[in-house]
Amino acid sequence: MSFPNWFAAELFSALELRSGDEARPEILEALHRLNRAYLSETPAAAGWEQKGTHTAYALFYMTQNMPKLGFVLDRAPPSTGLTSAADLGCGPGTLLWALALREAAAGRPVPKLHGVDNDPKMLEIAARIWARLRRSLQLPEDHLTLEQGDWRQRLDLPVDTLMLGNTLVEAGIPDADLLSALKCRELLLIEPGTSRHFRRLLELRGHLLGSGWNLGFPCPTAGTCPMSASGDWCHFRINRLGLPHMQRMAALAGRQDPASAFCGFLFRRGASELPSGAWRLLSAPRRVSRSVVRLVCDGRKVDELVLNRKGKAAGNEDFQQAPAGSLGLLSPAPESAFKRKRLDENQSFRSLFPPISVNLTPTDLAD
Numbered sequence: 001m002s003f004p005n006w007f008a009a010e011l012f013s014a015l016e017l018r019s020g021d022e023a024r025p026e027i028l029e030a031l032h033r034l035n036r037a038y039l040s041e042t043p044a045a046a047g048w049e050q051k052g053t054h055t056a057y058a059l060f061y062m063t064q065n066m067p068k069l070g071f072v073l074d075r076a077p078p079s080t081g082l083t084s085a086a087d088l089g090c091g092p093g094t095l096l097w098a099l100a101l102r103e104a105a106a107g108r109p110v111p112k113l114h115g116v117d118n119d120p121k122m123l124e125i126a127a128r129i130w131a132r133l134r135r136s137l138q139l140p141e142d143h144l145t146l147e148q149g150d151w152r153q154r155l156d157l158p159v160d161t162l163m164l165g166n167t168l169v170e171a172g173i174p175d176a177d178l179l180s181a182l183k184c185r186e187l188l189l190i191e192p193g194t195s196r197h198f199r200r201l202l203e204l205r206g207h208l209l210g211s212g213w214n215l216g217f218p219c220p221t222a223g224t225c226p227m228s229a230s231g232d233w234c235h236f237r238i239n240r241l242g243l244p245h246m247q248r249m250a251a252l253a254g255r256q257d258p259a260s261a262f263c264g265f266l267f268r269r270g271a272s273e274l275p276s277g278a279w280r281l282l283s284a285p286r287r288v289s290r291s292v293v294r295l296v297c298d299g300r301k302v303d304e305l306v307l308n309r310k311g312k313a314a315g316n317e318d319f320q321q322a323p324a325g326s327l328g329l330l331s332p333a334p335e336s337a338f339k340r341k342r343l344d345e346n347q348s349f350r351s352l353f354p355p356i357s358v359n360l361t362p363t364d365l366a367d
């Protein structure tokens, strides 16, 4: 996801900041505290009552997390006819804004939005961001409802899409009874990209697959995850420094690594829409000498596929170039089990659901 060029200015204005304020001591201190709390997996230690903490979250973590929604939705069968979405534990509105910008950029109607959080300060910030964003997206004020409350009581919201971003991390996994309350058609879960969070999500995946749900992302089939019994875990990375103020904050905080790892799952009700025999490219292309090596998963096994220089052909260009997380069809299909299987020039790899570009131009804006 690339942010529209007006986004940072509107965010700063909503937060009543001027350019350069992101380097204020209380904001950088809050960033350090949040970072320490998330690394030690004790979010309560973030010191939310201290000045600048909510602002630092909105400036840095919200904008860091927004592209994760597009990453997942771009690599799943397109959603159709969705008219409402809710974000549980929405914070400053992270996934609501990411969804609204994505749909608007694609020229589709933005679903009615509903955010739930138990922190009034987060909701106050979300309301201020909405006031700016809705003007830019030409949406009526009542297109968004913000509600203060416990998200565990709102799993039954009658919306098409229910989204939880980095919310389970603070609350533990809802048990099967809570999940049976779900009324949505699709459920998007984004969590930090660690082994611990992945294993918690796998547990939840088991409950959902056992009760009439299927997967749009990441698993190509709903079998036993091949990583459930390994030390590895399924996670992806986005560039978390997509805006100049984030780059400045990261530089000042000595955190210049642009990658943010996350685990993402998209569940949908009913039969799977994924074609059989599809493979998910779990890693970016790794070039070794003149070969290209990628970790792939078909939902039953994870393996490395190797394309050496002699096998490169127009038909396997997607294998060489498609972004990590892409789903594709390999033809002819490989034998059922392989270890470091080699692709050859007669094997094509065709990506499914190529990502859409998410960039609104200023001409899309209202005055």
Ligand SMILES: C[S@@+](CC[C@H](N)C(=O)[O-])C[C@H]1O[C@@H](n2cnc3c(N)ncnc32)[C@H](O)[C@@H]1O
Pocket (backbone or CB within 6 Å): 061, 062, 065, 088, 089, 090, 091, 092, 093, 094, 095, 116, 117, 118, 119, 122, 149, 150, 151, 152, 164, 165, 166, 167, 170, 171
């Ligand atoms: C890590 S933040 C995630 C915010 C946002 N979803 C994102 O991905 O950037 C977790 C959010 O969950 C909220 N929260 C924690 N426990 C909650 C609960 N039981 N009910 C509602 N909100 C909760 C916090 O106030 C916070 O805004």
